[in-house]
Amino acid sequence: MSEKKQTGVDKHNQLDKLPFSCSRTKNGSVFINYFHKQVKILKEKEAEQFLKKMEAAADEKEQQLIMAKITGNFKRGNEKG
Numbered sequence: 001m002s003e004k005k006q007t008g009v010d011k012h013n014q015l016d017k018l019p020f021s022c023s024r025t026k027n028g029s030v031f032i033n034y035f036h037k038q039v040k041i042l043k044e045k046e047a048e049q050f051l052k053k054m055e056a057a058a059d060e061k062e063q064q065l066i067m068a069k070i071t072g073n074f075k076r077g078n079e080k081g
Contacts, residue, residue: 020067
C-alpha cells in the first residue's frame with residue numbers, strides 16, 4: 001500500500017495527542033469522544049460506514065483523522081488540545 005501524504009492536515013500535530021476515542025453500544029450505535037467528552041453519536045448506516053473506515057485505517061493516526069473529520073473538528077484550524 002502506498003503512503004498518502006496529506007498536506008495541510010493536522011499542521012499542529014494535535015492528533016498525536018490521541019484526543020479522540022470511540023465506543024460501540026450493543027444496539028450498534030457509536031459514541032465518539034474528544035478528550036473524554038462525547039461529541040458525536042453515529043447510528044445505523046452512518047455507524048456501519050464509520051466502523052468500516054476505522055477497520056481499514058492503516059494506523060492510529062489515520063483513525064484519529066477519521067474521527068476528527070466525522071465530528072467536524074480540525075476544519076477551522078483554531079482547535080486547541
